[in-house]
Amino acid sequence: FGWFFNRKDSNRLSNGREDSVQIGLMLNENKNEDNFDMNEEKNEKKSFSSVNDYYIIEMPEDNDKNYQQQQSQHEHVLNETSLNVMTTADLLRERIAFITGGSTHNCPILTFPDNPNIEISQEKYKKIVNYLTQVPSENERQLGFVIVVDRRSDKWGSVKTIINYIEDYFPYTIHVIYLLRPNGLFQRALSKLTFNITSCSHEIIVCRSLAELHDYLDSSQLSKDLGGQIDFRLFEWIEQRAAIEKLTKAIYDLSLSLSTFIQEIEECEFPNDVDGTKLIITKHSSEKQDLEQELNNTKCYGESLLRIIQNSQDLSSISILAPDKIAHCKGVCNALMHIEDSSKVLKEFWSVHQPRLLRCLELRRFETRFREIQGLFTQLLNDLSILPNSDRSIVEIDNILTQLDIITDRAQSIMEQATNLRNDGLNLLTKQQSYGLDSIEPKCQELETINSKINEQIHEKQQNLLMLRSYNDKLESVNHWCSKGRDILNMHQIHLSNDKAAKSLNELEDFLKELKLINIDDLQNVNIPEPLKSMIEQVLNRVGDVMNLCEKRCELLQKLAQPINRPVQRVQPLTLETTSPSNDVSILSANSTDIKSIQCINMKIDEKQRHVVRELLVTEQIYVDELKTIIEGYMMKFDDPDRYRYLAPAILQNKNILFGNLIDIYNFHANAFLRDLQMICDDSSVSCMGTAIGNCFIKRKSNFKLYEQYCQNKPNSEKIWENYCFSHPFFLKIQQSLGHRLPLDSYLLKPIQRITQYQLLLKEMIKHTRDENDKSRLQDALNVMLNILSNLNNVMHTMLITGYPGNLNSLGKILLRGEHFQISKEKRRASSSYLRTKTCVRDIFLYDKEILFCKKKNDGHSRSVYQFKESIKISDVGLSTYHKNDKKKFEVFLKDLSYVIQPSIDDDSTRWIETIKKLVSHQIEQKRAEIKIRSASLDHGSHLRRQSHLKHMESDDENMHDCSISDESDSDLPTKNFYSKKNFSSGGSSSNSSSTGSAKLYNTLTTSKSNSIG
Structure with a gap:
């Protein structure tokens, strides 16, 4: 049987009752x-x-x-x-x-x-x-x-x-x-x-x-x-034939639809997941219901047509239908019988297909539960594998045993789920017989195998830990016995009486019997782990030393305990050697432990840095793939003739506005930046990872300016999307075919989201970098990205400026933006007195050529805009660094007006002053260069005119020639002086025009006080 049914090209009876009427x-x-x-x-x-x-x-x-x-x-x-x-x-x-x-x-x-x-x-x-x-x-x-x-x-x-x-x-x-x-x-x-x-x-x-x-x-x-x-x-016969033909055509279409429905379902494969199976069950059920509804509508139409034909004849005089009516009724009845046959075929097919769908759904649920339990088992095995095999402390072993008990409880719960799932799988095999046999049976066997494996590993782990604990108990008892023996040997004096010697001898013999109760032979098991085996050897050697000392002491005490008939010679007792070598070993061990801990910390720091680098590389690859999906999934479809003909001209004409320079951004990341990162990560010879990553960002600094153009275009792109593309079927079908949960406009935000993530990754990398050179280079890269973000932020805000009479693009690059600056105007008079105006709050935008003063307002759509108020040309301004020695303020002045500006943040004053200084200085240098060029061109023109005049006079007679030269020489001097004066005046004039404003500001700079610049 098949799956799908496409009725796109079929002609249907939408409502049988309406047609019958x-x-x-x-x-x-x-x-x-x-x-x-x-x-x-x-x-x-x-x-x-x-x-x-x-x-x-x-x-x-x-x-x-x-x-x-x-x-x-x-x-x-x-x-x-x-x-x-x-x-x-x-x-x-x-x-x-x-x-x-x-x-x-x-x-x-x-x-x-x-x-x-x-x-x-x-x-x-x-x-x-x-x-x-x-x-x-x-x-x-x-x-x-x-x-x-x-x-x-x-x-x-x-x-x-x-x-x-x-x-x-x-x-x-x-x-x-x-x-x-x-x-x-x-x-x-x-x-x-x-x-x-x-x-x-x-x-x-x-x-x-x-x-x-x-x-x-x-x-x-x-x-x-x-x-x-x-x-x-x-006429009545023609109308009835038309109605019958409409009915038969509808039945024919339904027959084809039913055949297509069954054929397509037969050719369709079942999905491999629960959601897909549910979706296809819903889809097939809906299509089946639609087909049933159409059959019912057609049947209703046919029955209504039959009644109309039967009632169309006046039966008052004739009790039976006329032959033409009988023929029509017969045709309608045959059509209704065909509808019944089609309905029967559909029901029989669905009675077979629906159970298969339900069996498929049960199988997919079984497979999904199997994958979940398989994942739980994998995590459980990982948790078991990372449990340490401690060979030092009983407390550590007890902690590990506690963790193992927790894992065991988890394992019991998971194994119970696995057992239930296995039983469900066997039930499915019983109910579904051969259906899903190749999938269910191996998984049931695998569940049984995993259960056994988990039980074996937990049991083995538990036995090993218990064995380690038992050995550690014995080792602790043996160490205690050795310490006790050392104390006994140190306390007993050699110069004892016979009674005291006998008492000490009995005490030593009882002490040696305690060792037999400990049963140290169990410590010599061949299956003991290697680290523990070396500890046991050391302990056994210590036991042997203590036993030798005790045996020697017992021999001596036995001699002392015997009755002596001769004077007893006093013997200097032997002293037990101190365990200074073991102390040296412990000191070395402590030093080694400190070194290892430092190395471990450094390794952790390096591992975190590598983790951040991996995160940078992986997220960059994902970002590139997402950009590629947008370009291939959406942009290239605009060139597909089977698709773009459904698009409105407004969408086709604004394609470049909708996507901006997304292709340029993709080419930069896919062909340059991502490759640089991959080369750094794949090159094992790179020792300074931080420096390499930092250089990668700094080297590509100019390429990141592509985002400035993208951000400038983003508001226009959003307008195109909202006005034309939001609910257009072209974009909805592509979104569905790509499997995207979100529409295109959400993916067009990816570049803006990505450019803000780099500085976070760089900060995290700096945090986990030990080398100072690497830190310095990463900090430089961070500063580059922060400057780019600041510039992007300024660019986005400049697009909200309204009311400016000119073109903002002609003002040059946006350098700084200040919020909530307090501005007051002061008129400058000839007497150098000031007339202060009311202080107001403005947002200031500093461009290469002008300073804009704007007022922040709400546009009524929950969005802030900047209403333009006034502007100052950089070529006309002078700058006083600190207004009346107030370091929180600075002054920008014109010929007869000055602006006293106080930033909302105190530290911003220095940044604004330095930036404006650079702009004004640059303007002065440009004016100087213009003056030099103009002067040189004027001198060169005068020289050419003089040479031309001299050549012209050579053709005259000698007397006139001499006279002309004399006259020309006399007339040339004032001409030359005149142009020199004009050139000088151009360089030093204090005209109020904008063309000489920078020269005037330069003169102001040379004559003003040291803390001012013009």
């Missing part, structure tokens, strides 16, 4: 129409518009036929005839031919009525015959047709024409042709001359009157114009 209105409007005037034809054309584009679909009576045979028949009708009531409506209204539903011997009767005013062409004949012969059922068509040709009012030429058409083409078998001959006097006389029955290949019976026709055909099967009982209403 519409059909009822159509039929009732023309229920009693019998005439064929032009007004009725117009009404017919209007009523046909609601059933346009529906093809005739034959519904066979035999419901046991194969579905594929039905489909092939449908395709044959559609491809070969392509006829329906709409394509033949004009011919039907001309009454060229019609089929009333009457029959004889189960053969349908096709009537060519008497209509002498209509000329029948062969094309019209074929078209009407092809359509009308498709109206009866397939069985009736196979039995053949009976044709009635009524030409009572016509001529024999018309008879000959229609008979020739029938002889040339008729798609099915013809049993007999009944001809109502022309009744005109002249036509009766010409009958034998103009028409020869024997020349026809079909049987033709010529009837002179309707009575003769009724001898052959039952009048109940003939229309009233042939003297029959069928009240055939052509």
Whole structure:
């Protein structure tokens, strides 16, 4: 069975009840129409518009036929005839031919009525015959047709024409042709001359009157114009045929949809996760419900149509339906039977497919629980593996045993879950039999294996720890015994009496018996760990030394305890050697421990630094991948002709604004910055990791300015997104195909988020760096990134400035931004007195060319903007570092006005003063250079004019030449002096114009006090 069903291209009946009401209105409007005037034809054309584009679909009576045979028949009708009531409506209204539903011997009767005013062409004949012969059922068509040709009012030429058409083409078998001959006097006389029955290949019976026709055909099967009982209403018949064709077309579409639904589900694979399985169950259930609903709607439509056809005939005089109504009802009933068959197929398919979906869901839940328990087991094994095997202290071993008990409790809970999951898996195998066998059975075996493995490892760990504790207990007892023996040997004096010697001997013998109770033979087990084995060897050596001393002392005491008949010689007692070597060992051990602890701390610091570097590299790789996803997933789709045609021109034209310079940022990170980081991390020869990382940031300082352009474009990008792209299907489909939980605008924030993360990683790296050179280089890199962030912040704020009369881009680069500065203006008079104005609070923006004073306001949309108030050109200002020796303030002055500025932060004054100084100094240097260039150009022009004049005078006579030279020399001096004065004046003039403002400020600088600059 299959999975998916796409009804995008199918034509559906949205509401069967509405369609039935519409059909009822159509039929009732023309229920009693019998005439064929032009007004009725117009009404017919209007009523046909609601059933346009529906093809005739034959519904066979035999419901046991194969579905594929039905489909092939449908395709044959559609491809070969392509006829329906709409394509033949004009011919039907001309009454060229019609089929009333009457029959004889189960053969349908096709009537060519008497209509002498209509000329029948062969094309019209074929078209009407092809359509009308498709109206009866397939069985009736196979039995053949009976044709009635009524030409009572016509001529024999018309008879000959229609008979020739029938002889040339008729798609099915013809049993007999009944001809109502022309009744005109002249036509009766010409009958034998103009028409020869024997020349026809079909049987033709010529009837002179309707009575003769009724001898052959039952009048109940003939229309009233042939003297029959069928009240055939052509317009009503056409409308009912249109409704039936609409019904059959809808059923045909539903059959195709059902077949497609089953086929696509058969070709679909089950998802590998619970969420995906739930999603596909919901999807298939929804599609199945939609299909059922459409079947029910179509069934409702068919039942309504059946009732309308049955009620369309006035049964007051006739108790049964007319043959044409019976034929229509029969067609509708066959269609309803086909709907029932389709519903049955859908139910049978769903009864098989739904359990498979549920089994798949249970299997995926089993696999999900298995992965969770597998992860718990992995974590449990890791926790077991990191438990230390202590061989020093009983307290440490007790702590480890306590931790092991906690792990054991966890293991019991996890193993209980694993056992339950294994039982559930076995139950699934029992219920689902072979389904999921290759997945469930190995996992059940693995659960059993892991349970056994965990039990074995916990038991082994516990036994080892208990053994270590037992050995440590014995070692502690042995050490205590050795210490006790040393104390006994030190306390006992050699010069004792016999009684005291015997007492000491008994005490030593009891002490030696205590060693047997300790049972030191257990310490010589071959399975003892190596570190503990060396400790045991040391202890056993110590025990041997103590035993040797005790045995020697016992021998001596035994001699002292014996009765002595001679004087006892006093012997200097032997003193037990001190354990100074062991003290040396302990000191060395302590020093070694201190060195190890320092090395351990350094290793931890280096490990944290490497962790930060890894985090930098991993997050950079993720960031590059995300940028690549945006570019390939969204931007490149703009160039896909199958997609961009659905986009509005406003979106296509603003593509570059929407994405900004994202491609440039991606190329920088993917091709340069990320590669630099990877080379640093992969190069084992790099000893100074901090310096290498810092150099990487500093070297790429200029590339990070790409973010400035991106931030400047971001507000415009957000406007494009909100106005055109927020809910556009183009972006929603791409988001769904990429599996993104968030829309595109959230991913367009990634560059701004990333640029702010670098300084955090650098700070963390500085924190875990020991080398001072590395720290210094990392600090330089941090300063670079902080300056970039500060500049980006300033750029973002400048975009909120409103009301500026010019172009902010012409002011140059934004250097500083100050918030909540207190500004007061002071007018400068000739008497050097000041007139102070009211102090106000302003936000100041310092550009390369101007200082902007703005007032911060709320724009009414929960967003702050900066309303422009006034500006000062840098070329016109002077600067006083500290206003009246107040270090919190500085003064910016013009010719007759000064601005006293106090930053909100005291430390900002120095930064603002230094920056403005650099700008003013730069302006002065530019003015100097301009003056030099201008002076040089003027001197050069004067020299060229003099040389040209001299050459011109050489062609005159010698006297005039001398005179001219003299005159020129006399006139040249004042000219040269004039230009020199002009040049000097340009350099030293104190004009108020902006072109000489910097020169004036330079003069102010040279004449003002030392703490001012102009």
